[in-house]
Amino acid sequence: MTGRPRLFRGIGASPGIASGRVLLLDQGRLRVPRHHLQADQIDHEIRRLREAIDAAVAQLDAAQALLHDAGVESRSIVEAHAMMLKDSALFAEIAGAIRSQQINAEWAVTRVVGRWRSLFAQVADTYLRERRSDIDFVGQRLLQHLGGKLGELPLNGLPEAGTIIVAHELSPVSAVLLARQRVTALVTEAGGKTSHTSIVARSLEIPAVVGTVGVLDAAGNGDLVIVDGHAGTVQLRPTRAHLERSRQRDDRDRRRALELLETRSLPAATADGTSLVIAGNIELPIEVTTVVQRGGEAIGLYRTEFLFAGRAALPDEEDHYRTYSRIFDEIGDRPVTIRTLDLGGEKVFAALRNDPEPNPALGLRAIRYCLAHPELFTTQLAGLLRASAHGPLRILLPMISSLDELRFAREQIAEVGDELRGRGRTFADRVPVGVMLEVPSAVLIVDHLAEECDFFAVGTNDLVQYLLAADRSNARVDYLYSAYHPAVLRALRAIITAAAARDRPVSICGEAAGDPQFLPLLIGLGFRQLSMSPSAIPPLKQAVRQLRAADCERLVEAAAQATTQREVVALTRDFLHANLGPAYRELADR
Amino acid sequence: MSPPAKRTVRVTNDLGLHLRAAGALVQTATRFAAEVWLERPGTRANGKSIMSVLSLAAAKGTILEVSAEGPDADAAVQAVADLIENGFVQG
Numbered sequence: 001m002t003g004r005p006r007l008f009r010g011i012g013a014s015p016g017i018a019s020g021r022v023l024l025l026d027q028g029r030l031r032v033p034r035h036h037l038q039a040d041q042i043d044h045e046i047r048r049l050r051e052a053i054d055a056a057v058a059q060l061d062a063a064q065a066l067l068h069d070a071g072v073e074s075r076s077i078v079e080a081h082a083m084m085l086k087d088s089a090l091f092a093e094i095a096g097a098i099r100s101q102q103i104n105a106e107w108a109v110t111r112v113v114g115r116w117r118s119l120f121a122q123v124a125d126t127y128l129r130e131r132r133s134d135i136d137f138v139g140q141r142l143l144q145h146l147g148g149k150l151g152e153l154p155l156n157g158l159p160e161a162g163t164i165i166v167a168h169e170l171s172p173v174s175a176v177l178l179a180r181q182r183v184t185a186l187v188t189e190a191g192g193k194t195s196h197t198s199i200v201a202r203s204l205e206i207p208a209v210v211g212t213v214g215v216l217d218a219a220g221n222g223d224l225v226i227v228d229g230h231a232g233t234v235q236l237r238p239t240r241a242h243l244e245r246s247r248q249r250d251d252r253d254r255r256r257a258l259e260l261l262e263t264r265s266l267p268a269a270t271a272d273g274t275s276l277v278i279a280g281n282i283e284l285p286i287e288v289t290t291v292v293q294r295g296g297e298a299i300g301l302y303r304t305e306f307l308f309a310g311r312a313a314l315p316d317e318e319d320h321y322r323t324y325s326r327i328f329d330e331i332g333d334r335p336v337t338i339r340t341l342d343l344g345g346e347k348v349f350a351a352l353r354n355d356p357e358p359n360p361a362l363g364l365r366a367i368r369y370c371l372a373h374p375e376l377f378t379t380q381l382a383g384l385l386r387a388s389a390h391g392p393l394r395i396l397l398p399m400i401s402s403l404d405e406l407r408f409a410r411e412q413i414a415e416v417g418d419e420l421r422g423r424g425r426t427f428a429d430r431v432p433v434g435v436m437l438e439v440p441s442a443v444l445i446v447d448h449l450a451e452e453c454d455f456f457a458v459g460t461n462d463l464v465q466y467l468l469a470a471d472r473s474n475a476r477v478d479y480l481y482s483a484y485h486p487a488v489l490r491a492l493r494a495i496i497t498a499a500a501a502r503d504r505p506v507s508i509c510g511e512a513a514g515d516p517q518f519l520p521l522l523i524g525l526g527f528r529q530l531s532m533s534p535s536a537i538p539p540l541k542q543a544v545r546q547l548r549a550a551d552c553e554r555l556v557e558a559a560a561q562a563t564t565q566r567e568v569v570a571l572t573r574d575f576l577h578a579n580l581g582p583a584y585r586e587l588a589d590r
Numbered sequence: 591m592s593p594p595a596k597r598t599v600r601v602t603n604d605l606g607l608h609l610r611a612a613g614a615l616v617q618t619a620t621r622f623a624a625e626v627w628l629e630r631p632g633t634r635a636n637g638k639s640i641m642s643v644l645s646l647a648a649a650k651g652t653i654l655e656v657s658a659e660g661p662d663a664d665a666a667v668q669a670v671a672d673l674i675e676n677g678f679v680q681g
Contacts, residue, residue, distance in 0.1 A: 077609065077610060079613060080609045080610055080612065080613035080640065083616060083640045084644075087639050087640050087642075088639065089636065089642055090641050116645075124649070125647065125649035131608075131609060131647075134609055134644075314605065375604040
């Protein structure tokens with residue numbers, strides 16, 4: 001492949017640097033070969049169809065095993081897809097089309113799939129109408145095994161080591177499968193920080209850049225590419241100098257990570273003896289191991305959206321129960337805080353997609369969505385309560401904006417508890433129920449909420465976004481998005497004060513919680529439980545040990561007088577410089 | 591020949607005969623030697639074919655007639671009809 005170097009900017013979705021060769025997975029634009037057959041070719045073509053079906057079924061069986069290992073409970077969906085493939089009615093129809101119309105297998109597959117698709121498209125029920133995506137999926141599997149180059153993953157013919165996948169978007173299943181093979185980085189044109197690709201890449205700790213517009217057209221199979229998941233850049237056809245620089249940075253990052261790992265089990269206590277609890281945020285159950293390896297003491301935020309991701313049907317109670325209870329197998333009796341479905345906004349999944357909302361960030365999402373879909377919510381609650389029999393589980397309710405929502409959710413939890421007892425299921429006597437503080441109205445009534453909930457978790461990402469009315473993924477206004485804004489500091493102080501008055505534990509779990517530069521402000525404000533992505537744990541613990549809580553409190557006093565975000569940033573920077581000295585330089589160029 | 595076994599049921603679960611429900615139904619039907627059919631006005635589906643069952647597009651509240659013909663027809667109808675009535679919650 002030839003061509004000039006080109007740099008693409010996207011969203012850094014999973015940190016790390018990797019270089020390798022491009023493998024394009026371009027699902028969007030599959031070209032299906034179509035041709036008519038001679039009469040004597042028909043039997044051969046039907047044999048090809050049979051073989052493709054068998055291979056596709058075998059692939060799904062393999063996928064099922066891998067997904068299970070990854071802790072993704074979507075077994076019965078994969079099973080149902082395999083049943084569709086094996087359905088003799090489907091085979092008969094495709095084979096019939098090959099024979100009667102004398103067309104090749106690929107063409108027959110697209111015709112038959114198209115017919116089923118239009119059949120499902122006429123269904124009035126929005127949910128059942130989504131079966132279109134299942135028949136599409138089945139069709140794609142068949143086309144792939146008929147020798148097409150499209151799509152998802154070449155499981156029979158694994159990507160070579162050092163392969164970097166470039167795709168429009170990856171389904172959760174292919175993202176998991178690819179990431180667990182020898183793929184070294186993922187690049188997609190679509191998606192944001194919370195898309196499937198990003199979640200899986202972070203979970204499995206391979207670099208990823210998403211939202212990289214234009215890269216599919218520019219990249220060719222086999223092109224060299226450097227992916228920087230921290231900076232969010234994709235350097236296509238790098239020069240020798242590019243490669244050398246990225247290798248140096250990669251080496252340095254790895255060396256630092258190793259050094260930090262050696263100190264991971266040192267306690268997270270400041271130099272003047274204030275202890276902090278450092279926990280991990282996870283999205284897949286397998287990450288529990290990573291959190292423990294990185295020196296995390298608890299799971300501060302388990303996001304359950306992945307359980308719902310890209311499935312044809314909603315997870316049932318058993319799916320929830322098995323997934324959550326398995327976390328305790330890994331982490332023992334350490335606390336695990338599980339957030340109920342926070343779907344909405346950018347996190348709209350195939351299983352639940354309805355009409356798009358004009359303003360999803362202010363729309364029917366998270367707890368609102370759950371309260372509006374009681375079957376979905378109570379199913380998850382039942383799984384959560386049952387899992388509490390296995391360890392100290394806490395239920396966290398996202399996006400609470402009023403006391404009514406908290407009360408209503410608690411009523412549902414109580415009802416599900418009664419129902420479970422009626423079924424003879426055992427679970428913990430008291431499962432703490434917490435409020436995720438991320439909507440400004442909740443912060444303003446945090447004292448009332450404290451009366452009726454058991455704990456708080458502050459989601460700084462959404463809280464900052466909603467407080468400042470600035471979407472950080474919108475390049476035109478992202479300059480406004482800053483956790484150093486005085487309004488954010490005031491909100492955080494109000495939370496700490498109200499939580500302390502009622503003796504409610506409060507943890508902080510947005511990105512700011514894992515940022516060593518923001519750490520002195522959090523310590524000074526009085527936050528003692530921080531939850532962050534597993535990779536952020538070792539550097540943060542090290543930073544904690546270098547600070548003194550008393551100094552941090554003085555910093556916060558000074559910051560409280562500051563009137564602009566710029567002043568707060570300057571105060572914090574000077575503080576870090578004075579207190580960390582040379583170590584600060586390392587922080588600053590991370 | 592005994593008359594074919596039959597029972598009329600209503601789809602009770604919120605999501606209707608969705609993918610996994612259809613999968614469970616086919617798995618149940620396949621355990622029996624009898625032919626199993628599901629019928630709603632205008633459509634008849636083979637209970638052992640997931641594509642056929644999905645094509646019923648049976649949302650919550652749909653009335654279906656489950657019928658079977660064969661040596662274990664009665665047991666097949668009972669198992670499939672119970673599954674639908676219990677909202678596909680298995681055991």
